[in-house]
Amino acid sequence: MSVLNSEYVLIAGVLLLIVLDIFRNRLNSGRKDIIQYATLAILVLAFAVEIMFGDFDIPFFSTMQYSQFVNGFILFLAIAIYSFLLADSRKHSTFIEFLFILAVLGAMLVVISSNFISLLIAIEMISLASYGLVFFQKSNANLEGAMKYVSISFLSMVILIFGISLVYGGTGTLSFGATYTVNYLPFIAGLSLVMVGLAFKSTIVPFHMWAPDVYEASNGAVTAFLSSISKAAGLIAMVRVFFFAFPASSAFVSDMFIILAIATIFFATFLATVQERIKRLLAYSSIAQAGFAFIGIALLNYSGVSAAIFYIFSFAVADALVFLAYKVFEDAKIVYKKDASKMWAVSKVGVVCLFIGVLSLTGFPPTIGFFGKLLIFSALLSNGYVYLVVSLFVILLFSTFFYFALLRDMNPMENYKSNAKRTTSIRIKEAILIALTLALFFGVVFVTF
């Protein structure tokens, strides 16, 4: 383990921010700029450090360390989301900056945790920070979302802890790494409770129900965070527990996962087809994406998990992109699908980015969404799940249906007048969206079997 680790950078960064904030309060300066820029700088620094020195954990991909890749894209998304947040509004309390960094830190710790306790702490770090982030604008809607999130999250945390304790009872240790094959009822029960607890975070049906409401209630940037980084962390936690810690722990895990994944995909896709509000539609689509990643994890073998990790990357980037892009239009009061053609008047670049993001979510080439699905299908087919693949084809038609219905509603009007002022803020946002869009194309270099 290198001394110069991106997690340390973030921890140091949080401390630095606290110090800076104290100084700022002392000076009675109303300026938050310094805190905000410092946050951005910390994230960028962490990203740089991760790319250069992040070599913790076993080599997972042929060319790159697993945790380096995952932490790298988490930080990349964090930078994009945070800059978007800044471009959007700078009036928020500096508390948000701490929370954001802590949440990112939590997600990164999930990736490298090798012990149930550290995993639990990391997950709770994300959760606690997320409550605050959801309550970002302090509006009533924010409050409702945050409260729902908190109440349900507590329940799932309790379940997770209970599950972990039962697992401990079965194995006698909390650290990952040893191979356990325990056919002992409390252990199995614990494992399934851990599954439930983690499924909450990764929005697996039927533990997903908080997600559409909370996504809709939050600020767009926060939604982007929840649906990309936070959800990715949840899924990675699944990988940590069920692939690294308990490989082939019990035959039921794989089947259970497939059932849950299929349920997730079907349920979320069906509900997405009938949504009128764009954000809710995207929320359900994001749940369905999690299902797809989950089906890769369900295989619990090398090809499945690596496909799942790439898939997580692909949908995290695309989800961050569409929620951020939608934020631009949400501000212009475009809420319903039928108003989607007004988007062109707000930001052409935003529309094109949203378009490409949705294409990636649908799985159209040459975006990474396509390669993600390619890997998932490939993993399934090479393991002989032909029928499963055919049923996924069918459900993909439904998702194609609602995604393209949205895209079609974005029909450009002929002589629209752009009445939105081209402020610097929107230019920066567009730049961020373009960066994420490019990632959708160039992310393909991380594809691996």
Place this chain on the structure above:
Amino acid sequence: MIQILGLLVLPLIGVVALLVNRLMCLGARDENIVLYTALATTALLFIGMFVGFQPFSVMLVPQVDFAFSFQLNGLSLPFMLLATVLPILGLWSAVKEIKEKRNLFYLLYMLSYLSLIAVFMSSNLISLFVFWEIVLVAFFFIIAFWGEEERRGRASMKFLIFTQFGSLTMLGAFILMFVYTGSFNLFTIQSLISQVPQTISYVIFIFILIAAIIKMPIFPLHSWLPDAHVTAPTTGSVLLAGVLLKLGGYIFLLFGVTLLPNIAHNLMVPLILLGVFTVIYSTLVASAQKDLKRLVAYSSIFYMGLVFIGSATVSNAGINGAVLLMVSHGFIVGMLFVLAGLLKEKTGTRDITKVGGLAEKMPTYAMFFVFAVLATLGVPGLSNFPGELLVFLGAYSVYAIALVSLVGVLIATNYYLYAVKAVLFGALKKTAQKFSDISTMDAVQLGAFSVFIISIGILPSLITNLVGVTI
């Protein structure tokens, strides 16, 4: 030798020029950009047919063997001819018909032009799939944005959902090939296909078959086609029937029949019977149609049924016939759709029972109409005949019952002649008093179609010499 990439670079220049034209507000006419780049591409294709093409390959993602590699296979050239020429012939209809969002339309048009050519020359399956899907998306929007107002929502979605299912099963087949041969390269797969276990080969074949049945289309998965055709603008219909349907035939020939001939051979009888059924079924349905475009749409199912029979025979004559018929049908059905579009433009309706006696007011139109109908009925000397002959030859040589599909030709004769009689002959309906004949440009457009139809009809070896596959 010509670098094959040139065939993509020229349309790409067109795409970029269209974008630049829009963003910089240069004010150049979009259709001219399309026309010139497409003409240049065609010229390059013709030169290349004589001097040969140099393959091109660049590996993009080695982990999944995703490369942009373009190399001709034995089936590419006839289809590339179709894909390069037909959009030029259909362009004039677009110039007349597309009034709004012209830049976007031509952008999609050019993009699908590029992608169609690329599909036919891709030798990497992922790159093939990439371009295949771009075509699909482009056509979804062409139907959804420029189709007929009242139906376009449903029709475009139906088109997308059906064909996307086909794309997915095709992708499934590609992945299976990759899993068992370790490559997405067509030629590698061809050499290693024997490694694939028998059951998996069946799965691959069935997947490809589903894709082909949807795309061609063949009963029972054809119902997207009439809706899409009726709704799409004329140019869209021309390309849809002229080139897009041929994608189905192309992949069926490439991955079904020539790659897995043994399985195709085992399934020959049911497939031929399916084709025969489609032929009879579609001609019967077409007999009841009153909308000219719908009639032409069903009759193109009929011809694709013949193509399907020809392909399913797994015989040289059948395959050559299928290719020839597809190329010929591309031109003929394109011409018929242009004629249907002109009918709508001149009379305001496509219902053949509501017009009549147009030959008097529109003699040039009538001449081309009769010509196109005769061509589609397989009159010798015009392009459908040699293809039909070869298909029937192939079909009889392996499964004599297939000649039953000749009955389909008879029914087709009946409804097409009925359409001719209803539209052109008889007394001029009163409402039709002030119709004018088609313009010179329309005549040039139709004449261009006719030139191809006649030349292929008289010298079918022009096309059959381009086919380089043997069973």
Place this chain on the structure above:
Amino acid sequence: MLDLILLPMLAAFLLIVVIGEKLARSYAIAIAGCAISLGMATYLFVANFNSTTVDSFNWMSISGSNFLLSLTGTNLSLGFSVLVSFISLMVLVFSVFYMRGEPQVRYYSQMSIFIFSMLGLVLSGSTLLFYIFWELVGVSSYLLIGFWYKKETAAAAGKKALIMTRIGDMAFLAAIIVLFLSTGTFSISSTIQAIPYLPSSIVLLTGALILIAAMSKSAQFPFYTWLPDAMEGPTPVSALLHSATMVAAGAYLLVVTVPLMSAAGLGPVIISIAMITAFIAIMLALHEKQIKRILAYSTIESLAFMFIAVGTLNAGGAMFYLFSHAVFKSLLFLVSGVLTTLFGVYDIYLLRARKLTGSWLMWPAFIGLASLAGLPPFMSMFAHVALAANFNLYENLAFLGIDFFTALFSFRLFFVVFNKGRGARLESEMADAFPIILLSAIAVAGGALAFYFNSIIQTTLSFGPFSLLSVVASVAGAYIAYALFYQNRSTSILKYFVGAASRLAEHGYDSIIKAVGDAVVRLGVMVSELDDRLSRAFELGADYSLALSADSRPIQTGSANSYIIAIIIGMIAVMAVAAAFV
């Protein structure tokens, strides 16, 4: 080299199409082309007499098998092409008179393409090329029948003709395919040579298919109804296509494939079909009042004669009859063309009122109708003799009856039109008089050809007792016609007999054909409804699943309580499954 015969007509077609309306006298191009063709055909016929020339062209090669298109010049084919180009020339010259004031370009270009196809058909040496021209002939016939497209009946007649003949075309195509795959060649002569080595089922199948093709083209029994309707076209078209050449192509096809027919043992079938056809045609001709339709029925009957000859394996007789028929039938049509142009009526009883007896047209009409009845000394009498060369007793006896009735209906036509009233003077000009006089002359004196015809194709002229008897029968028929229609004796028995038969044959049968056509369309409507259902089923499936999705929306109530309940239920389910696995 043989294409030299075809090319002028193709060139004429192209020239007329290209020059278009700018040239008022497009007939000049057509006539010049036809004259050159005639000259070339005559030259080649004379120069290559008794030798066979072959021009072939490889149309395409599919994996080793070549699709050869070849033209063969034999005495028969070249002789036939002389006939075709000659009759065409006559008709084209006549058209200058008849088609005045009609759209010239369309007419002459379509006629050129027809003559081109007909010459090509005659000269074809490969089944494939034969088929190609066979179809082209049918298509140009479709276009020419529907020449006056504004008339609903003409348009319908063209459609009917093409569909009826296309049934035969498809049969022909199937036969060609079967023969090609069995013999590996398209060449007619090689195919004929290979017949003894083919399995009998193939021989029977292809023989039957080719017979169907010939029957539909030559308007024989189940298919005959298109030919009378085809009279909606301009009269020169009827003269050329629907009497002299195109319809005779069916008989020519049988002549060419006589060895196949004999190997398949289809002779009796052909004879019986042709006899039925002849009977029906006689009945209908006796009943009919329209002059052109009478001639059409007589054509059907004459074609049946040729079929009977082929059925008795007498190809030479059929061919000679074909030649003779071409001459007198086109003559008759041209005469009727003059009459109908001058008076604008087709009904023979209306023509009677014009008091035509004594006009110059009476003589050509008499020559033509006497030829039709087979009276000596006209060319047609020799043709009748040649026709009967292979007849057995029963056929001879049946033919006596046919002869009698043929004479009856042909002289009915003559005596009704050229009745007691006389005095009309008819104008004539070069363009109509020249072809009529020339054709009349040949019809009168052409009998002499009978003795040379043997060198074109094996023909036997055997004058026997039945030759005499048939002349007697014809004379009797002519006399009865004179008595009934000139002297106006009672015709009620005849009317009763003929009326019943023809109602059955025409209206009864036509309605069956109509019913078949309607049934196809009705089936089409039904299948199309089915297809709509299928299409809607897919949409319904989509709609239902959307509705289902919409129904499942209430699960997402928005209240945190229900979410917690869902989690607990999910948790219990997961644990239950887990427990079940343990």
